[in-house]
Each structure stands twice: as structure tokens, then as C-alpha cells.
Amino acid sequence: MPPRERAGPVPMERVAIVVLDEDRERALRAVARAGVVELDLRGAPAGEGDELRRAADAGVEHGPLVGWVGWMPRSEHEALAASLAELGGALVPLRTPVGEEPPTLIRHAPGDTSRTLVDTYGTVPYADVDPARAALVAYILMFGMMFGDVGHGAMLVAVGLLIRAGAIRPLRRIRRTWGFVTLAGLAAMVFGLLYGEAFGPTGLVPVLWLNPMDEPVPLLLAAIAIGAVLLAGSYVTGTVNRVREGGWGYALYARTGVAGSGLFLALGLLTWGLVAAVTPLVVVGAVLALVALVLIFVGVLSTSGGGPSGILQAGIESFDSVSRLASNVVSFARLAAFGLTHAALLAVIWTGTTALWGPGWGAVAAVLVFVVGNIVTFGLEALIAGIQALRLEYYELFSRVFVGEGRPFRPWRPDLSGHEAPTDAPVPASHGKDHP
Missing domain, CATH: 3.30.70.2750 (Alpha-Beta Plaits)
Structure with a gap:
């Protein structure tokens, strides 16, 4: 190709x-x-x-x-x-x-599931870069971090292979999604190994990175860092798309182009400089933020028709660009929050299982709690992680990559x-x- x-x-x-x-x-x-x-x-x-x-x-x-x-x-x-x-x-x-x-x-190989996310969102505009492969990687990364467990990930892989086999008639309608589901399951298994989780804190696998229950703050910081990297990628892609759509003049003033990317970089430098107490970084970040906000203001003003109402609109949207960007970065904290929730639910189930274990009916009750608890948690957390990863993909990332929709x-x-x-x-x- x-x-x-x-x-x-x-x-x-x-x-x-x-x-x-x-x-x-x-x-x-x-x-x-x-x-x-x-x-x-x-x-x-x-x-x-x-x-x-x-x-x-x-x-x-x-x-x-x-x-x-x-x-x-x-x-x-x-x-x-x-x-x-x-x-x-x-x-x-x-x-x-x-x-x-x-x-x-857009040409793609038969059975290619990398387009599932983008095609569900809308048609890629003719001038834009197709982000399908990058979007798939971002989604499975976010899903895996929220659903990190070796056992539950293996169950999801089994579901994906079951969909591919087509043995269950109702699942045949979604057969093309088998690769998507399987990759999400593999990502969950990888994070499960990092967390040391396999059907909860059972000790079946060692902790390779951190235990979510013991180290929630490092997990939170890691989630925000991953979000910042993904947002940076979306800004780069959005800038390329704005250039392809309307040239550098259009991209320079766009909130999803050069101006927006500059504001994102400026906030990153300001944060780094303030946390590390490096004055030159703070100064550079402040100057870059001012330039970016001026560009955004001019860009909005040029499309609003000018006049007092146009100036007011440009000012509001410039302020909104800062507040929205900060909230977008913090929004990725949910990767840690839902990963922690998943681990906490499985810890409760494992604690109940070990407490009930004993001779006679105790063992039966323990097995029942373990099996039913894991099935319920698997279904509930898979749904929640899937929806939250989709929300982050569409609202935080795609909103910067696309500003319109194409025609198929x-x-x-x-x-x-x-x-x-x-x-x-x-x-x-x-x-x-x-x-x-």
C-alpha cells in the first residue's frame, strides 16, 4: 500500500x-x-x-x-x-x-479491527491523517491499566477467541471485534503482572512494578503522566491535520493546532518548573503560554466577526482553553482510580474466600464466593473500564485530532x-x- x-x-x-x-x-x-x-x-x-x-x-x-x-x-x-x-x-x-x-x-485488510474506534466515532475527513492504529494502542493501554489482572485478562482473551470461533450464534454479529477484545485482554494481563494481581492478591504472580492498594499515589502520578503523553500525541496529530486542512496559517491560530499545542507545552513547562523550582522553565513556560493565548484569542476573534461580542467570545474561549486543558490532563487520573477500584473489589473477594475456607461447607462457600465474586467483578469492571477508556479516547483525544467529519x-x-x-x-x- x-x-x-x-x-x-x-x-x-x-x-x-x-x-x-x-x-x-x-x-x-x-x-x-x-x-x-x-x-x-x-x-x-x-x-x-x-x-x-x-x-x-x-x-x-x-x-x-x-x-x-x-x-x-x-x-x-x-x-x-x-x-x-x-x-x-x-x-x-x-x-x-x-x-x-x-x-x-480508507483501505484496510479484511478483519482489521484497528478501525473499530475511529469508524464508530465518525468518518475521517479526506485531508486528515487516519489515527486508527494509534487510537487502538491508546485504548488498549488505558483499558489494561484500569482492568489490570492476569486472571481477568485471560478470561477476556478467552472471550475474544470465542467470538472469533463463531460457535455462539449471537456473537457472530460482532465477530470482527475479536482482535480488539483479545488485545484488550492481553493488555490487562500485562498490567496484572505489573500489579501482581491474578484474580486479586492471590500471590499467584509477583509484583513487578507496584501494588495498587499499597501505592495509590505513584499509580495516580503514572496515570496522569500517561495521559499527558497521549494528549501530546493528539495535539501533534491535530496540528498535522490542521495544516493538511487549511495550511500553516489556519493551523497557527487553531486551538487544536499550533496555538493549542503551544499552550499544552507551556503548561507542562510551568508545572515542571514550579515542582522542580527551576526559574528559567517557569519564565519560558509563562512566555510561551502568553503567546499561545494571544494566538488563540486572534483565531477566535477572526471567526467571531469582531466587535464587542467577538472580543468577549474570544476572551471566554481563551480562558476556557486553559481550564479545559488542565481538567483534561487531570481526567486521566481515572486510569488509576478505576484500576484501584478493580484491585480493591478483588481484594475483598479474596479476603472473604480465605475467611470462609475450612472443612466441610466452609470450602464450598469459599469456592462459591470466589467464583461468583470474580464473575460479577469481571463483568462489571470490564464494562466500566471499556466505557471509561472510550470516554477518554473520544472526548480527550479525538476532540483534538478532528474538528469535523468526512463523507464516506x-x-x-x-x-x-x-x-x-x-x-x-x-x-x-x-x-x-x-x-x-
């Missing part, structure tokens, strides 16, 4: 399909069989009906010629042009209309049943706009 297609949507081009009027339906059949053109059929008769005939009626006539316009992947141009040339037609590249964005087509590419692929005919078959009557 070319580098441009790996980084974002497939390069598209606006084209005109031009053929002799007598060959219009044969040309449309060739286009339909190719299935690589999104025809602009805004001139087609309203209502449902024969798609081939509707498209034929939407053709624009000029003397003996008839044509259509649409979008198609640039890489498919040569093959379709050759097919139309056999009918005496042509495929002509056109300029992109001012103010119109090409549709988005929908190639024209009508059902040709009953329309296929040999090339030497009699040509049907014309269906142009100027003919009854």
Missing part, C-alpha cells in the same frame, strides 16, 4: 465520464462493473426505480456526447479509462470544486440483473434530459 494510503484516505480525483449518446448505457454498465466511481446523480429523477435508467437520465448532453461527473480513487483511473476507451469514451480529470471535499475511502466514499454499484447485453445488441432509445 502506498505511503499516502497508509497515512490517511486514498487520494481521490474528480472525473468526467464522456461517451457518445448512443453508448450511454453500455458505458454506465462498464462503470457499474468497475465499481470505483461515486457518480453525482443529483440531476437524476426523484424516487426509487431502475438505477441504471436513472443514471442514464441524469447524463448531461452536449451535441452527440453525454457525460457524468463523480469521484474515484486516482489509482483506478487508468483501468477505467481503458474500459471506456473501448467504447469510444473518455475519462477526464477535473479540478476539485471550490468548497467541496472529496469523499473518504460510496461507489455506484447498481444491480445489473436484466441489463447485461452483448456489445452488439441493439442500442436502447436515448434517455437524456432533452428527450421524452
Whole structure:
């Protein structure tokens, strides 16, 4: 796959399909069989009906010629042009209309689950970088930190493999998510090893990093640090997208572009300088924050129409940029909070299990508490961690990566049943706009 297609949507081009009027339906059949053109059929008769005939009626006539316009992947141009040339037609590249964005087509391997998060959020704008792989890594990292337990992670991996097998009919509808679920389970197992958790503090695995119950503050600081790194990545991606969308002039003043990135960096330097008592860092951070806020103010003012109301709006949004950024960073503390909650629930279950263990019915009660408690905790915590990781992904990260939504590419692929005919078959009557 070319580098441009790996980084974002497939390069598209606006084209005109031009053929002799007598060959219009044969040309449309060739286009339909190719299935690589999104025809602009805004001139087609309203209502449902024969798609081939509707498209034929939407053709624009000029003397003996008839044509259509649409979008198609640039890489498919040569093959379709050759097919139309056999009918005496042509495929002509056109300029992109001012103010119109090409549709988005993203190629990916069958069964690739890395697009699950982005596709659920919306369609990537044509000019933007596709963050699907990075978004998947960020999600499983956050989920694993909140759901860290070797035993529960292994259970989630088993669920993922069960979904892939398709043995349970209701799960077949979500079969494409098996890789996503399995990776989340593996991430939970990794963090479980770091926490020393396997169905709780059972001692089945050693603590490789820290015990959440014993060291909540280091876990909290680690969560905020991970959040800062993820936010930095989203700002970098957002800046690249703003440049691709509107150039450096647009990106410079955008709250999700250079100005927003500068404010984020400034707050980081200020925090570092204040905590470490390094005066030069505080000074640099303060100056950078001032420059970033001025850029944000000017950017908002330029789009608000100016005047007293515009100045007020720019001031409010500039202040909001600071307060929101601080709250966004702190929001990642929930990675530690829910990880600690998970560990605490399992600790309670394990304590109850060990307290009940004994001869006779004590052992039965202990096993029952352990099994039922872990099943309930697994279901509850998996749901909570999944939702919270999704919330952080969409609200904290994607809100900086995207400022709009694209339009999916929908190639024209009508059902040709009953329309296929040999090339030497009699040509049907014309269906142009100027003919009854």
C-alpha cells in the first residue's frame, strides 16, 4: 500500500465520464462493473426505480456526447479509462470544486479491527491523517491499566477467541471485534503482572512494578503522566491535520493546532518548573503560554466577526482553553482510580474466600464466593473500564485530532440483473434530459 494510503484516505480525483449518446448505457454498465466511481446523480429523477435508467437520465448532453461527473480513487483511473476507451469514451480529470471535499475511502485488510474506534466515532475527513492504529494502542493501554489482572485478562482473551470461533450464534454479529477484545485482554494481563494481581492478591504472580492498594499515589502520578503523553500525541496529530486542512496559517491560530499545542507545552513547562523550582522553565513556560493565548484569542476573534461580542467570545474561549486543558490532563487520573477500584473489589473477594475456607461447607462457600465474586467483578469492571477508556479516547483525544467529519466514499454499484447485453445488441432509445 502506498505511503499516502497508509497515512490517511486514498487520494481521490474528480472525473468526467464522456461517451457518445448512443453508448450511454453500455458505458454506465462498464462503470457499474468497475465499481470505483461515486457518480453525482443529483440531476437524476426523484424516487426509487431502475438505477441504471436513472443514471442514464441524469447524463448531461452536449451535441452527440453525454457525460457524468463523480469521484474515484486516482489509482483506478487508468483501468477505467481503458474500459471506456473501448467504447469510444473518455475519462477526464477535473479540478476539485471550490468548497467541496472529496469523499473518504480508507483501505484496510479484511478483519482489521484497528478501525473499530475511529469508524464508530465518525468518518475521517479526506485531508486528515487516519489515527486508527494509534487510537487502538491508546485504548488498549488505558483499558489494561484500569482492568489490570492476569486472571481477568485471560478470561477476556478467552472471550475474544470465542467470538472469533463463531460457535455462539449471537456473537457472530460482532465477530470482527475479536482482535480488539483479545488485545484488550492481553493488555490487562500485562498490567496484572505489573500489579501482581491474578484474580486479586492471590500471590499467584509477583509484583513487578507496584501494588495498587499499597501505592495509590505513584499509580495516580503514572496515570496522569500517561495521559499527558497521549494528549501530546493528539495535539501533534491535530496540528498535522490542521495544516493538511487549511495550511500553516489556519493551523497557527487553531486551538487544536499550533496555538493549542503551544499552550499544552507551556503548561507542562510551568508545572515542571514550579515542582522542580527551576526559574528559567517557569519564565519560558509563562512566555510561551502568553503567546499561545494571544494566538488563540486572534483565531477566535477572526471567526467571531469582531466587535464587542467577538472580543468577549474570544476572551471566554481563551480562558476556557486553559481550564479545559488542565481538567483534561487531570481526567486521566481515572486510569488509576478505576484500576484501584478493580484491585480493591478483588481484594475483598479474596479476603472473604480465605475467611470462609475450612472443612466441610466452609470450602464450598469459599469456592462459591470466589467464583461468583470474580464473575460479577469481571463483568462489571470490564464494562466500566471499556466505557471509561472510550470516554477518554473520544472526548480527550479525538476532540483534538478532528474538528469535523468526512463523507464516506460510496461507489455506484447498481444491480445489473436484466441489463447485461452483448456489445452488439441493439442500442436502447436515448434517455437524456432533452428527450421524452
